[in-house]
Amino acid sequence: MKYPELETLKLERVGPVGWLINNRPEQLNAMNALMRDEFEIAWRTLDADPDVRVIVHTGEGRAFQTGVDVSELATDGVGMERYRESVEAWDLHFTAWQNDVWKPVITAVNGICAGGALHWVAEADIVIAAGDATFFDPHVSVGQVVSIEAIALMKRMPVEAVMRMAFVGRYERMPAQRAYELGMISEVVDPPERLREAAQELAEKIAKNSPAAMAATKRALWGALEHGLTDACRAGAKELVGMWGHPDQEEGPRAFAEKREANWKPLSRDAGGADRRGGAAGVDQSTDG
Amino acid sequence: MLYETLRVERRGPVGWLIFDRPEHGNAMDARMMAELEDAWPALDDDPDVRVIVNTGSGRAFQTGLDMVQLSKDPETLREQSRRTKHFTLKLTAWHNDVEKPVIAAVNGVCAGGGLHFVADADIVVAADSAAFLDPHVSVGQVSAYETIALVKKSPMEAILRMAFTGAHERLSAARAHQLGICSQVVPADALRETAQQLGETIAEQPSDHLATIKRALWGALEDHRSEPPTPESVIGEPTS
Numbered sequence: 370m371k372y373p374e375l376e377t378l379k380l381e382r383v384g385p386v387g388w389l390i391n392n393r394p395e396q397l398n399a400m401n402a403l404m405r406d407e408f409e410i411a412w413r414t415l416d417a418d419p420d421v422r423v424i425v426h427t428g429e430g431r432a433f434q435t436g437v438d439v440s441e442l443a444t445d446g447v448g449m450e451r452y453r454e455s456v457e458a459w460d461l462h463f464t465a466w467q468n469d470v471w472k473p474v475i476t477a478v479n480g481i482c483a484g485g486a487l488h489w490v491a492e493a494d495i496v497i498a499a500g501d502a503t504f505f506d507p508h509v510s511v512g513q514v515v516s517i518e519a520i521a522l523m524k525r526m527p528v529e530a531v532m533r534m535a536f537v538g539r540y541e542r543m544p545a546q547r548a549y550e551l552g553m554i555s556e557v558v559d560p561p562e563r564l565r566e567a568a569q570e571l572a573e574k575i576a577k578n579s580p581a582a583m584a585a586t587k588r589a590l591w592g593a594l595e596h597g598l599t600d601a602c603r604a605g606a607k608e609l610v611g612m613w614g615h616p617d618q619e620e621g622p623r624a625f626a627e628k629r630e631a632n633w634k635p636l637s638r639d640a641g642g643a644d645r646r647g648g649a650a651g652v653d654q655s656t657d658g
Numbered sequence: 659m660l661y662e663t664l665r666v667e668r669r670g671p672v673g674w675l676i677f678d679r680p681e682h683g684n685a686m687d688a689r690m691m692a693e694l695e696d697a698w699p700a701l702d703d704d705p706d707v708r709v710i711v712n713t714g715s716g717r718a719f720q721t722g723l724d725m726v727q728l729s730k731d732p733e734t735l736r737e738q739s740r741r742t743k744h745f746t747l748k749l750t751a752w753h754n755d756v757e758k759p760v761i762a763a764v765n766g767v768c769a770g771g772g773l774h775f776v777a778d779a780d781i782v783v784a785a786d787s788a789a790f791l792d793p794h795v796s797v798g799q800v801s802a803y804e805t806i807a808l809v810k811k812s813p814m815e816a817i818l819r820m821a822f823t824g825a826h827e828r829l830s831a832a833r834a835h836q837l838g839i840c841s842q843v844v845p846a847d848a849l850r851e852t853a854q855q856l857g858e859t860i861a862e863q864p865s866d867h868l869a870t871i872k873r874a875l876w877g878a879l880e881d882h883r884s885e886p887p888t889p890e891s892v893i894g895e896p897t898s
Contacts, residue, residue: 579797583795589801593809598806601810612800
């Protein structure tokens, strides 16, 4: 599949792994208006490519990402106002989660990860980082509110660490090792230069598994952040049952018995499942308080 | 009920529920599923048992459904499918509404459906040789109930990584301890004694208090939204 040429991002495929690379290294990969639009194109492109089983997101240069491009905001006379409508309508499209990507997504944090960059930590499935990567959230130090990315992080890791990051702002940085201890990330790669190699290896392991089963699993597990335990299990039941009769359920045990690689069905973009923001599939909403 | 696939016994105030199909990695066959449904309520109803420890015989803790055996038993498989579909499983303490504290003592490999018993326990201790993995997606299966509960109880990233790497990666006992998935790791030959001691320590508390606390804390994993729990829903109706 031929990928579009983008100005602020790079797209490439290495084997079964689609790479999305932030590519404004001189601006520490800060997101300007163009990059914001190109993210949607990039996620949809990789999601639609049947040869891509797993997506890795990383950055060029010494930063992974540093949030919104503040110099553009400060100089173009429009500022944050240009984003008011989409934020108020909760109509955002710069992360995998916001674009309903159900392929596994690995964020590989190659350096500074600041402020809005935490969106791609909070909304990835798996996060690994170079040994010299750092995490911090300078929003409050420049008079901005932090909410969406910190809320998502609080759902998936110890809350105290997120609150501290939110309130201390730019005056403290969390090293990769601490992020590992907290379970915010699962791997610290040293030497840091080996990060992309480590990400590719991890992605290739994951790419050996059934794409359809992983998509349904991803929907079920992200549902655990939306609902209470029992409701999330009921919604998960729909994902479990939805896989019954799928050819991969025959192929998996057969390949295992024959000691060979499984020949999975490729994932189709519209392969069912509950809409992420549409409430719990199969949950009786009338029981809500 | 005379158990064939479980050993159920009591040592002092601690009831033991031990998976006992070591030659099959303690995988659940039809018989074990029926016995679990019997054994959890039996231990919960035994007034001499104040805390329950769940562990396995042999090298594995628990490795999920025994699909080889179940594929020869279509009736049980059909019933199990029905229960999966309607989320009416009766495998774990949580499924069986056990009110007493439950300690999972993970003595070895805990794979796939075995994670139910870690996710649904109150306290988890592990042997240093224990390992956790979820091979569902490597054989074309969806991982849901057990990993949903683990996402609720643990840092999510580690669970997503386990679910997506499938058979190709294992989470060590040491890492599970760092992440708070288990609270204690001991040498394998000290595991049962550790669990027994922990059980006896907890058993010193009044049983009705423990049951109240358990109900309240598991309630925190549910979604009560804007309707706060009433005192009755937490501490139960007064008994006269």
